Amino acid sequence: MMHLKRRIHLNGLFFAMLGLAQLTCAQELVALSEKDYLGEVPIVLSVSRLPQRLDEAPGAVTILDRQMIRMSGARDVADLLRLVPGFRVSTSFESNTPQGSYHTSLSDYSNHVQVLVDGRSVYSPYMQGGTGTGLQTVAIEDIERIEVLRGSNSAAYGARAFLGTINIVTRDTVDTQGVQAQVASGENGIQDALVRLGWGDDRARFRLTADRRADHGLSGASGPDRVNRVNLRADLRTSPTDQVELRAGQTVIDAGVGFSDQEGNDVRTRSMDTSFVQLDWRRSLGPDEDLAVQFSHTTETISDKFPYRPIAGVTISFGGRASNDNLMLQHTLRKGADLRLVWGGELRRESLVSRPLYNTDAEFATDFVRLFGNAEWRLHKDLVLNAGGMFERGNVSGDHLSPRVMLNWHLTEGHTLRYGLTRAIRPPSTYEKSGNVRYYLNGTLLDSTTVARGNVGPELVLSREIGYLGEFPRLGLNLDVRVFEEDVRDYIKSFNYALPGSGGNNQAVDFRNGEDFNIHGVEYQIKWQPWRDGQLIFNQSLVDNSQSVSGTYSPRPFHSMGLMLMQKLPQGVEASLMYYQVDASHFPGTDAQAPAMSRIDFRLAKALHLGSRRGEISLVVQNLGPSYQDFLPSFYFRQQAYVMLKLEN
Amino acid sequence: MTLYLQRSLLFLFLFFCAAVPSRAAEWAVVIVSSERSTAYQEAADAVLGELARSNVTRRDVHQMTTAEWNAAEVTGARLFIALGVEATTVLARSEVKAPVLATLLPRASFERVLRDCGRRVSGQFTALYLNQPLTRQLDLVRLALPQARRVGVLLGSESLAQQAQLEEAAVTRSLKLVSARVEPQEPVFNDLKKILNEADVLLALADPQIYNSSSIQNILLTSFRAQVPMVAFSPAYVRAGALLAVYSTPTQIGQQAGAMARAFFQGRALGLPQYPQDFSVSVNEYVARSLGLNLEPQALTERLRRLERGS
Numbered sequence: 001m002m003h004l005k006r007r008i009h010l011n012g013l014f015f016a017m018l019g020l021a022q023l024t025c026a027q028e029l030v031a032l033s034e035k036d037y038l039g040e041v042p043i044v045l046s047v048s049r050l051p052q053r054l055d056e057a058p059g060a061v062t063i064l065d066r067q068m069i070r071m072s073g074a075r076d077v078a079d080l081l082r083l084v085p086g087f088r089v090s091t092s093f094e095s096n097t098p099q100g101s102y103h104t105s106l107s108d109y110s111n112h113v114q115v116l117v118d119g120r121s122v123y124s125p126y127m128q129g130g131t132g133t134g135l136q137t138v139a140i141e142d143i144e145r146i147e148v149l150r151g152s153n154s155a156a157y158g159a160r161a162f163l164g165t166i167n168i169v170t171r172d173t174v175d176t177q178g179v180q181a182q183v184a185s186g187e188n189g190i191q192d193a194l195v196r197l198g199w200g201d202d203r204a205r206f207r208l209t210a211d212r213r214a215d216h217g218l219s220g221a222s223g224p225d226r227v228n229r230v231n232l233r234a235d236l237r238t239s240p241t242d243q244v245e246l247r248a249g250q251t252v253i254d255a256g257v258g259f260s261d262q263e264g265n266d267v268r269t270r271s272m273d274t275s276f277v278q279l280d281w282r283r284s285l286g287p288d289e290d291l292a293v294q295f296s297h298t299t300e301t302i303s304d305k306f307p308y309r310p311i312a313g314v315t316i317s318f319g320g321r322a323s324n325d326n327l328m329l330q331h332t333l334r335k336g337a338d339l340r341l342v343w344g345g346e347l348r349r350e351s352l353v354s355r356p357l358y359n360t361d362a363e364f365a366t367d368f369v370r371l372f373g374n375a376e377w378r379l380h381k382d383l384v385l386n387a388g389g390m391f392e393r394g395n396v397s398g399d400h401l402s403p404r405v406m407l408n409w410h411l412t413e414g415h416t417l418r419y420g421l422t423r424a425i426r427p428p429s430t431y432e433k434s435g436n437v438r439y440y441l442n443g444t445l446l447d448s449t450t451v452a453r454g455n456v457g458p459e460l461v462l463s464r465e466i467g468y469l470g471e472f473p474r475l476g477l478n479l480d481v482r483v484f485e486e487d488v489r490d491y492i493k494s495f496n497y498a499l500p501g502s503g504g505n506n507q508a509v510d511f512r513n514g515e516d517f518n519i520h521g522v523e524y525q526i527k528w529q530p531w532r533d534g535q536l537i538f539n540q541s542l543v544d545n546s547q548s549v550s551g552t553y554s555p556r557p558f559h560s561m562g563l564m565l566m567q568k569l570p571q572g573v574e575a576s577l578m579y580y581q582v583d584a585s586h587f588p589g590t591d592a593q594a595p596a597m598s599r600i601d602f603r604l605a606k607a608l609h610l611g612s613r614r615g616e617i618s619l620v621v622q623n624l625g626p627s628y629q630d631f632l633p634s635f636y637f638r639q640q641a642y643v644m645l646k647l648e649n
Numbered sequence: 650m651t652l653y654l655q656r657s658l659l660f661l662f663l664f665f666c667a668a669v670p671s672r673a674a675e676w677a678v679v680i681v682s683s684e685r686s687t688a689y690q691e692a693a694d695a696v697l698g699e700l701a702r703s704n705v706t707r708r709d710v711h712q713m714t715t716a717e718w719n720a721a722e723v724t725g726a727r728l729f730i731a732l733g734v735e736a737t738t739v740l741a742r743s744e745v746k747a748p749v750l751a752t753l754l755p756r757a758s759f760e761r762v763l764r765d766c767g768r769r770v771s772g773q774f775t776a777l778y779l780n781q782p783l784t785r786q787l788d789l790v791r792l793a794l795p796q797a798r799r800v801g802v803l804l805g806s807e808s809l810a811q812q813a814q815l816e817e818a819a820v821t822r823s824l825k826l827v828s829a830r831v832e833p834q835e836p837v838f839n840d841l842k843k844i845l846n847e848a849d850v851l852l853a854l855a856d857p858q859i860y861n862s863s864s865i866q867n868i869l870l871t872s873f874r875a876q877v878p879m880v881a882f883s884p885a886y887v888r889a890g891a892l893l894a895v896y897s898t899p900t901q902i903g904q905q906a907g908a909m910a911r912a913f914f915q916g917r918a919l920g921l922p923q924y925p926q927d928f929s930v931s932v933n934e935y936v937a938r939s940l941g942l943n944l945e946p947q948a949l950t951e952r953l954r955r956l957e958r959g960s
Contacts (some may be wrong), residue, residue, distance in 0.1 A: 021686040031761065032807040034754045034779050036855040037883045037896065038688040041862045044869040045890025050939050144874075172874065174838050174867050201836060240862055269886040287888050337934065 042240035047340065048282070048290040048332035052376065053468045055416040058386035058406035059153055060482040062525060064146040066171075068537065071566045071576040073603035073620035075184075075192065075213055077135040077146065077168065079546075082562045083597075084148045085482075085523035085539035087164075089629045090588065092218055092631035093225045093255035096132035097272075102150060102164035103486060103519050103543055106588040106631075112426060114153075114161035117168045118247060120278050120296045123160055125350040125366075127324040128429040133274055133300070136251050137168070138231055139211040141182070141194055144171040150458075150482060150523070152463045154402035154424035155388045156374055158346070162426040163486065164460055169223050173205035173235045178649045186620075186642025189216035189224055200235075207233045218635040219627065222256040222267045245280040258306065264316065268306040275299050289335040292344075298324040300353075314441055320354020326521040343373035357450075360522060361437040367395045367432060374404075382410040386420075397427035397458050418467035425458040432456055432492055432511040439503070447504035456511045460489040476529035486519040491547070517547040521557070533568035572607030587632055597628035599637070608647075615647040630647040661891050677709040678910060679726040681740060683733030683753075685714055692732050692753050692903035697879055700906020705914060715739045715792045728910055734758045737831055741766035741774065750919055752777040752906045753899060755855060757807055759922065775920040777906050780882065783811060783818045785953065786852060789930065790880055792852055792952050793944055801848025801877065802828040803840055805858035815854075841868060845875040853881045853891065865889055878940055884931045893932045893944060895953070897925040928953075 054061055062084045074080045078098035081087040089100040095108040104112055109130025115122050143308060146168050153161040176198040184192040194211035210230045217223025231249035238244050251274045278296040305317035330344035348368040355361055374388030378630030389403035404550040406420030434448035463486040470479040490513035499508040523541035530536060544557045563579040581598035605618035620642055627636040682689040682695060693712055700710060711723065715735045720743050723729075729749045731737040737751040741762050751759055756778045768774055790800060800819060804812055812828060819826040820946065827848045830838035838858055851872050853860055860868065869890040874878050878892035887894045902925055913919055930953065932946040 030857040030861075031734075032755055032757050032855060032857055034683075034688075034758070036857055036860070036898065037755065037779050038753075039862075039883075039885065041865050041885045041889045043889050043932070044875055045936055047935070049870075049873075049890075053939055053941065160700050172870065174871050176843070177838055202867060237863070237866060243866075334935075595810050607830070 028270070036553045043284045043287050045333045046284045046290045046332075047288055048292060048330075048342070049523070055410065056376070056386075056408050057149075058156070058374075058388075058404060058408075059418075060465070060467050060480060061151040062148045062150060062480075062539075064148070069140060069143055069146070070566065071574060071603060072564065073576070073580055073601055073618070073622070074140060075190075077140070077166075078132075080146060081148070082165070083480070083537060083539065083564055084150065085525050085541040085542060085562070086150060086521075086560070087148075088560065088582065088585075089538075090631045091637060092221065092635055093223075093253070094221060094257050094635070095588075096127055096130050096632055097227075097253055097255070099130070099132035099135065103521075103545065104163060104547065105545070105549065105585060108488075108589050108625065111160075111429065112162040113164040113166055115156050115166045115168065116157065118170055118245075118278070119280065119294060120247075120276070120298075121158060121160060121326070122276075122298070124274075124300055124322070125324055125352050125430060126300050126302055126320060126354070128158065128431045129426070131166070133251070133253065133272055135166070136227055136229070136253060137249065137274075137276075138170055139194055139209050139229060141180075141196065142170050142176070142207075142209050142231065144169050144175070149335075151484065152424035152461050152486065153404070153423045153466055155372070155390050155404035155422065158370065158372075158390065158399075159368070159392050159402070159425055159427060159458075162424050162459065170233065171207075173200065173207045173233060174408050176207050177205070180646065180648040182644060182646035184642050184644035186640060188219075188638065188640040189214065190640065190642040191215070192642075192644070199642070205235045207231075209437055215640075217256060218630055219638050220632075220634040220636055222223075222258055222260075226253070228252045230253075241284045243280075243282045244280075245282075247278040247280075248276065250275040257304075263309050266306045266309065266316075268304070270304040270318075271302070273301045273303075274420075292328075292330045294326070296324075296326045303345045311441060312429045316439070317356045318354075320352065320357055322350065322352040322354075324351075325349045338378035340376040341349060341373070346370040346372070350430070357431060357437055359434055359438045364430045364434060364634075365395075366397075366427075368427075369393045374401045384408045384410075392425070392427075394427055396430075396433060400427075400458060414471035414473070416467075416469045418465070418469070420465055420468075422461075422463045422465075424461050424463070427458045428456045428492055435511070445501075445503040448499065448502035448508050451499055451502060451508035451510065456492055457490060457513055458525050459491050459513065462487045462489070470474075478527040479520070479523040479524065480526075483522045484520060487516075488519065488547070489513075489516045491517065492517040510583050515547065517545065517555075519543060519545045519547070535566045537564040537566075538562070549586055549589070550591045553586045553593075558585055559584075574605050575603070576603045578628045587629075592633055594629060594633075598625060598631075599628060600624040613647055613649055615645065617646075618644045620644070627629070639641075659775070675709070676711045676723065676726050677705050677914070678711070678730060679723045680710060680712045680732065681733035682712065682714050688899040689732045689753065692899040692906070695900045695903025696730060696910065699904050700910055703911045703914060705911070712908040716827060718743075722743065728913055730906055730910065734762065737762050737776075738766065741768050748773045748775070748913070748919055750775060750777065750906060750909060750913075753779050753902050755780040756922070756924075757810065770922060772888075772918045772920065775919045777801055777902065777909065778922065778924050779897065779902060780855065780924070781897070781928060782924045783815050785895060785924075785928065785957070786880065786882075787815075787818050787822050787824060789893070789949065790824070790850055790852065791934075791954055792956070793880070793949055794878070794942075797849035798823070799827050799848045799850075799914045801844035801851045802826060802854060803810040803837065803844060803851075803856075803859050804828055804830050804854070805818045805856040806833055807858060808854040808856040811854060833858060837864055837868060841871055841927055845872055845877045848877055851877050851879045853879055853886065855882050860886075873936070876940065878936070878942075884902045884929075887931045887933045890933060890936055892936050892940065893930060893946070893949070895928055895930050897928045901925060901927040901929070 055316045076098040078089045081100035087100045091098045099110040101110045109128050111129035115131040115134040123129045124133045149165040157165045180196040182194045191214045196206045196209040213227040216227040229251045234246040238243040253272045258265045276298040280294045282292045301321045303319045308314040326348045328346040332342045334641045350366045352364045370392045373389040379384045386406045392400050404422040409417045435452040437449045439446045465484040468481045493514035521543040523538040528536045539562045560582040566576045568574045578601040584596045587594045601622045608615035623639045627638045631638045729750040731740045732753040734754045740749045759776045881891035881894040930946045930950045932944045937944045
């Protein structure tokens, strides 16, 4: 009796805490009356919920929607980025995880794009601001759409939106009610699985997803690579004007890295464990005004060590931990029919501890204070000006302003021209500023690699663009063209320098703002519905980048192309084909020549009806053609096929 | 002197207070409101304004709420106007001899009052509905969204009765109805998703089982995500995020009720229950803009009126 009472009490407390004491009350059936017609209802599509139209957005946007994501057969977000003009991708886990970069050649960490997952910036302070782990935050199956803003956009998306912003929006809990389970099995050790539970009512809805993505990795790499994830989301309506969303999750990425013939980089499993909690509170202050507060806390723990074979008893480690705390306040308001304003502030702290990378057990804390604002001003019926900026004060990187102006002119119905200027920055990562990697044996310094001297400031990009958006409804066709020039200044590069007493060859590596270069070119994307239930997505990009890599690679124009064809067929069958090709280039971070490559993926799926349950069986073949080199000359992506079975109640 | 004046005023006030019941027999119209909030008062004011155009003056009209109802007090009235379901119920249960015009209530509510109180529609007990005829709502869909062919409707226990009528009205307008019956106590999600997959527009029919202040959040967000605009039944829903709505304001209802009362005193019968003639259209221009639509509420209202007049 005692026990039961206590339990009830705790339950009551739990719901009272959430302000949901009435959660379990069955809704009484109320009879219709005049009150239904005359009464007020809460504002739902408030000013901040109404997205900008693509032809009024301050930049070029590629949207990868649920259907494309589902029909691509992709197992990683990086695979989907092939459908975005100007992106290069890699599926390697060697330095990081599968990743993508826009307009610049791939680096080890892809730290020039901003990745947001439901509004939370997910770069890794540990991985030099890299975004690969962030792309692994949620299961592909939980993603509603991915909006990729091509171009610099620090003004709207923060300091990391140097060249491109990948905005991952997860599915609403309304759309994921019930139980779903899926398993995939195939060549190259593919063993993926997912279980998802969705429950709740109008006041509170929940989703819990656990999934695994596993395979043997690239041929030539030390695989296997396993990603295990769990994500919880709760959407709570605490009052007619308040919405609270709580998200929490953990991603553990165990990747087989290293090489058996490299004693200093031996074969081992590197584990990256990232956990986060995110709380969003949104209050509607009326039809024209909204307030949003977001708090998030992210931690990452990297475990990466192996015995140094030449000397017994010596262990080499690259491990450590980092965290990211963020508090943001955003106020959105509308002044009349022609002006919409968003402004707010953000406090962020990155902290990092790693003896292997910094030669100290002390914590490195980097604090940022940011103020941002954007005005969407309809100067005329056909002319929309987006003007905004972000001011950032960093305790390490100093004060910086990232402004942006963009003018969208609707020439006629369905045809829009866009012109704009943007300035964006990327502050140096803690590693680039303070990295200090030493190898000791019994207290004696054997060697040093990175010994950063701290003389490094933010990178800067000034970009100009002209865009055109055309809708041709009769042809079922949409066209988006972007002509751009991105002037990168003070790009951060590594240099060797003499450091007597540092062991080994008495040389160390430092990071400096070492290069200015110019990226210019043109890219376009087409969305076409040529016939019923068929869709074609096509993109092409020609980028001329004067960036030198290590000095021996001569820059040349780089062409890439992506295509996706989707067709729904009778009897619940659907087929899709993806094609991607890029020019010869160089491997990430080195001058080694990478040959041109192409890849074809194919997917065939059939819907199943098992009593009241729905399901789907699909076959995916990735890389129908010959193997291609990925990330390193010795790594190959071979043809691989898998079968997936999905069941939902 | 001042004291004398004050006393006189007090005396006069008390005299009039005492005199009120004795005037009962002289009231031509008694307006019974379900409650005293703004909407009811607007409707009552419009009735008064309309009556004032004939020889029924404000002094001939008595206003009261259902809480103040006292049958003995109003025995001499020649016409009762009930504003709202509660007031209609009170009058349906009373033994008043004069005719009753029930208004500011939807048709389904009026019909329920009839059933519950064992009354029948007659010239003695009739209604001016608050809700719009389905034909008007579908005409608006046609005018505002000419590309839309498939109209999605969620039907609950209150709106189910309209299915056949809606089906017919849709067919005559070359629209296809995509409807789903939502069982009581069942969440709306599943049926809503089904509807949104197939429909070009979501027509909301008032039914508290489906549309209420807790469910509206999900319905509007989900339909907006699916790019399926909602055509609703009240301006509050438009403020909340519906694309547009056609409705009659309490003032428009009051004016028509007043005009019916005026005709009644000129010897015309109240007749059978009817839908409001006058209406308004409101558009959420921000929602319209983000859906790439350009809708002008005034122009839509005019076009809809012209269409109904057949010109």
